[in-house]
Amino acid sequence: MAKRNFKIYRGDNEKGEFVQYEVEVAEGMVVLDVVHRIQAQQANDLAVRWNCKAGKCGSCSVEINGKPKLSCMTRMNEYGPDETITITPLKTFPVIRDLVTDVSWNYEQNKKIKPVKLAPESKTEKGYVMYQKDVERAQEFRKCIECYLCQNVCHILRDHQKQDKFIGPRFMIRAASLEMHPLDIEDRIPEIKNDYGSGMCNITRCCTDVCPEHINLTDNAIIPLKERVIDRFYDPVTILRRKIFGPWKKKRPPIKN
Amino acid sequence: MLDISDIKTIEHDVLIVGAGGAGLSAAIEASGQGQSTGIVMKSLLGKAHTVMAEGGMAAALGNVDARDDWKIHFRDTMRGGKFLNVWRMAELHAQLAPERVRLLEEWGAVFDRTKKGLINQRNFGGHRYPRLAHVGDRTGLEMIRTLQDHGIHQGIETYMECTALDLLKNEQGAVCGIVCMWRETGTFVIFKAKAIIFATGGGGKAWDVTSNSWEYTGDGYAMAYEAGADLMDMEFNQFHPTGMVWPLSVKGILVTESVRGEGGILLNSEGTRFMFNYIPERFRSETADTEEEAARWLAGDQSARRPPELLTRDVVARAINAEVKAGRGSPHGGAFLNIATQRSAEDIKKKLPSMYHQFKVLAELDITKEPMEVGPTCHYFMGGIKVDSDTTMSSVPGLFACGECAAGMHGANRLGGNSLSDLLVFGYLAGKHAAEYAKGLRSTSSFKTNDASRIIQHATSILNREDGANPYLLHEALEQNMQKHVGIIRTKEDLDIGIREIETLKEQYKSVKAKGASQFNPGWHEALSMRNLLITAEAVARAAQLREESRGAHTRADFPDERDEWLQYNIVSRKGSDGKMELHKVARSAPDPELERIAKSTIDNLEAEIATERGNA
Ligand code: SF4
Ligand code: SF4
Ligand code: FES
Numbered sequence: 001m002a003k004r005n006f007k008i009y010r011g012d013n014e015k016g017e018f019v020q021y022e023v024e025v026a027e028g029m030v031v032l033d034v035v036h037r038i039q040a041q042q043a044n045d046l047a048v049r050w051n052c053k054a055g056k057c058g059s060c061s062v063e064i065n066g067k068p069k070l071s072c073m074t075r076m077n078e079y080g081p082d083e084t085i086t087i088t089p090l091k092t093f094p095v096i097r098d099l100v101t102d103v104s105w106n107y108e109q110n111k112k113i114k115p116v117k118l119a120p121e122s123k124t125e126k127g128y129v130m131y132q133k134d135v136e137r138a139q140e141f142r143k144c145i146e147c148y149l150c151q152n153v154c155h156i157l158r159d160h161q162k163q164d165k166f167i168g169p170r171f172m173i174r175a176a177s178l179e180m181h182p183l184d185i186e187d188r189i190p191e192i193k194n195d196y197g198s199g200m201c202n203i204t205r206c207c208t209d210v211c212p213e214h215i216n217l218t219d220n221a222i223i224p225l226k227e228r229v230i231d232r233f234y235d236p237v238t239i240l241r242r243k244i245f246g247p248w249k250k251k252r253p254p255i256k257n
Numbered sequence: 258m259l260d261i262s263d264i265k266t267i268e269h270d271v272l273i274v275g276a277g278g279a280g281l282s283a284a285i286e287a288s289g290q291g292q293s294t295g296i297v298m299k300s301l302l303g304k305a306h307t308v309m310a311e312g313g314m315a316a317a318l319g320n321v322d323a324r325d326d327w328k329i330h331f332r333d334t335m336r337g338g339k340f341l342n343v344w345r346m347a348e349l350h351a352q353l354a355p356e357r358v359r360l361l362e363e364w365g366a367v368f369d370r371t372k373k374g375l376i377n378q379r380n381f382g383g384h385r386y387p388r389l390a391h392v393g394d395r396t397g398l399e400m401i402r403t404l405q406d407h408g409i410h411q412g413i414e415t416y417m418e419c420t421a422l423d424l425l426k427n428e429q430g431a432v433c434g435i436v437c438m439w440r441e442t443g444t445f446v447i448f449k450a451k452a453i454i455f456a457t458g459g460g461g462k463a464w465d466v467t468s469n470s471w472e473y474t475g476d477g478y479a480m481a482y483e484a485g486a487d488l489m490d491m492e493f494n495q496f497h498p499t500g501m502v503w504p505l506s507v508k509g510i511l512v513t514e515s516v517r518g519e520g521g522i523l524l525n526s527e528g529t530r531f532m533f534n535y536i537p538e539r540f541r542s543e544t545a546d547t548e549e550e551a552a553r554w555l556a557g558d559q560s561a562r563r564p565p566e567l568l569t570r571d572v573v574a575r576a577i578n579a580e581v582k583a584g585r586g587s588p589h590g591g592a593f594l595n596i597a598t599q600r601s602a603e604d605i606k607k608k609l610p611s612m613y614h615q616f617k618v619l620a621e622l623d624i625t626k627e628p629m630e631v632g633p634t635c636h637y638f639m640g641g642i643k644v645d646s647d648t649t650m651s652s653v654p655g656l657f658a659c660g661e662c663a664a665g666m667h668g669a670n671r672l673g674g675n676s677l678s679d680l681l682v683f684g685y686l687a688g689k690h691a692a693e694y695a696k697g698l699r700s701t702s703s704f705k706t707n708d709a710s711r712i713i714q715h716a717t718s719i720l721n722r723e724d725g726a727n728p729y730l731l732h733e734a735l736e737q738n739m740q741k742h743v744g745i746i747r748t749k750e751d752l753d754i755g756i757r758e759i760e761t762l763k764e765q766y767k768s769v770k771a772k773g774a775s776q777f778n779p780g781w782h783e784a785l786s787m788r789n790l791l792i793t794a795e796a797v798a799r800a801a802q803l804r805e806e807s808r809g810a811h812t813r814a815d816f817p818d819e820r821d822e823w824l825q826y827n828i829v830s831r832k833g834s835d836g837k838m839e840l841h842k843v844a845r846s847a848p849d850p851e852l853e854r855i856a857k858s859t860i861d862n863l864e865a866e867i868a869t870e871r872g873n874a
Binding site: 030040051100127142 | 304306363365367370373374376377402415417441471472503504505611618727728774776777778
């Protein structure tokens with residue numbers, strides 16, 4: 001046990017302040033444990049979201065010393081013994097109270113994505129037939145726990161507030177998981193360009209860096225989607241590339257590594 | 258005096274409480290039937306406890322071993338439940354699970370595949386064949402995301418971060434609404450509905466060491482109880498054998514049974530693979546008795562019998578408990594679970610990626626190199642709201658229940674993997690029958706305004722009183738009490754103390770006080786859920802005291818064996834007219850003879866019978 005210092009944002013979207021807490025920290029504790037200890041002993045009404053405490057639900061996202069993280073998977077021993085640890089709510093979303101933000105915008109984006117539609121001819125009595133190597137790409141994106149850390153960190157949303165033009169990396173990979181589903185026959189390429197705003201992303205890879213599920217959002221999902229858009233809408237670069245390398249393959253069979 | 262007409266009301270044909278796998282399945286079905294459907298949840302959409310389910314969903318698809326059949330799944334389920342399951346529910350579950358799993362695939366779930374391109378299935382405790390459809394070790398996430406993404410296009414209204422407080426009934430005693438509270442603002446809302454489905458999960462938060470999140474506070478049990486519904490089998494609480502035991506702050510967090518399904522072995526501090534010493538008579542003929550045979554089974558030899566680590570959860574949990582008690586535990590009071598010596602590092606990372614990650618981050622331990630330390634953790638309620646097997650309606654008209662909060666399907670002990678499939682099957686049935694029930698009513702009916710005011714006043718008084726008991730401390734006292742006196746091994750003396758302590762806590766609860774305002778106030782939320790936890794805990798402890806035998810997950814040190822006379826009864830708890838909890842021994846109805854024959858035939862006979870049937874078909 002050792003005493004450690006914390007600064008936590010207390011307040012709402014209009015006004016708030018940093019409050020200092022001194023907490024006994026035991027071996028093996030994560031930042032979320034500290035928040036709970038403060039809640040139980042010093043501030044019963046400290047608002048924080050969490051569910052699983054094991055990095056599986058994506059509820060406990062906050063910014064710790066300015067870095068977006070899952071608080072349940074951030075161990076206290078990542079920080080120096082004398083370091084004051086500052087915990088703030090996700091910056092990109094409006095604060096409801098303390099560490100809890102309003103992430104409802106994300107749920108609205110999800111509704112824009114056309115649902116899966118499987119090729120009926122691949123259905124057999126024993127279900128659909130698809131092979132492991134062909135589902136792995138979609139599976140990578142389906143690991144997403146919707147922590148919205150990538151949405152929080154993407155500068156298009158965080159700094160430029162272009163929420164009306166870009167659905168954000170989380171939903172780009174959701175679109176990608178459908179586009180790269182081996183049996184999906186829906187066409188989402190026009191929406192990816194026009195409604196989801198694939199052109200807004202300038203490949204800074206901040207979303208990939210922050211993803212707790214280690215999903216390679218930028219290289220495996222966003223760039224391939226951008227390419228499909230370009231391919232469809234005849235970008236001059238692609239036309240040139242086509243001249244040299246021949247046309248890109250159409251959607252089926254699915255793109256592989 | 259508060260004016261109920263000031264409180265916003267929202268109307269639906271069918272309202273569902275809880276947005277895990279069961280609630281979402283119910284909502285999809287009810288709205289598919291053309292009913293206006295709403296779903297109320299305490300967390301955000303997609304965060305329910307289902308996301309933590311790891312291993313898979315059991316369904317006799319027969320993709321890996323073609324010999325599998327619903328009858329064998331049914332037999333496994335009944336034997337795992339020590340024959341206390343409601344026969345018809347176990348039958349419906351085994352029969353309907355395969356088509357529900359395939360439907361999930363149609364809705365976009367991307368399961369791991371067999372070589373032939375079908376849904377892959379893995380081995381799990383108590384299942385005769387590889388039966389669990391899965392996605393690595395994050396199957397629950399796949400299920401909830403699939404249902405969520407499918408559901409958002411079905412016109413279902415979702416009400417997030419909204420806590421249900423209590424049910425409202427009409428003059429005829431049928432459920433017609435529910436009072437809820439927005440967690441964000443602390444304001445109240447009344448939902449009126451023709452039918453209400455509870456999919457509220459369990460109540461593991463009454464114990465100190467649990468795999469359950471804060472949401473698991475027995476809300477459905479308590480609200481149903483208060484509305485006059487019967488609770489059944491509440492003494493059966495599953496302690497999952499493998500929870501993390503270290504570091505302390507993550508004690509209880511689940512280590513998936515897939516670790517054993519993929520070959521993981523249990524060792525004590527002397528390095529003995531102790532499960533060989535704990536094989537119950539009933540399973541002896543189907544369990545390997547040497548390490549050599551267990552190894553052959555892992556290598557895929559179909560003639561070898563299953564390793565003893567894959568015995569049912571109650572057996573494994575008690576074995577670990579006994580080893581620790583005998584002084585052969587691991588340094589932090591558990592057993593060693595080792596997969597590192599059984600599988601290659603590459604295999605482990607591929608098959609158990611989130612376990613690898615969980616131990617790496619939370620315990621700074623590499624499971625591809627070192628053994629994990631594990632011990633029992635309160636995981637699941639087999640008991641719950643008593644429902645009709647086919648319609649899932651409770652004993653109160655208009656109230657339906659499905660998933661963990663409903664009783665009957667799993668009997669005295671649930672098999673791993675039967676929960677996710679339960680959510681799909683009974684979620685669907687609840688949605689279907691609630692919709693049909695709603696179609697039979699012309700409109701929602703009015704509730705008694707007094708009831709609504711009483712519910713709201715109880716909630717606000719917690720904030721308004723000057724001073725009183727701290728809800729966090731009450732909760733902690735309850736957890737310690739349940740852990741100590743209503744734990745994995747029970748005795749009459751302990752249960753007596755446990756019940757007395759619950760009575761004391763109930764008294765203290767009358768003056769519980771939460772500080773702060775009503776907006777997003779966790780202290781207040783904690784205080785509100787304490788009422789539900791106390792009712793849940795009382796039902797568990799009293800039923801555990803009444804059942805004088807050991808069966809499945811309910812172990813009485815003073816009655817160490819199964820007793821046939823107890824197989825004839827379920828224990829039902831309900832609120833008496835004096836407001837006190839009443840317990841009844843209710844005789845079970847006789848099983849369908851054909852089902853009984855299937856469940857009790859030897860595995861060889863049953864397999865031969867199925868083979869003949871298929872040959873003739
Ligand atoms: S790579 Fe694109 S989506 Fe990701 S953070 Fe950068 S700009 Fe945003
Ligand atoms: S992609 Fe990664 S960072 Fe983004 S929401 Fe999903 S899990 Fe979180
Ligand atoms: S609490 Fe679930 S990811 Fe942190």
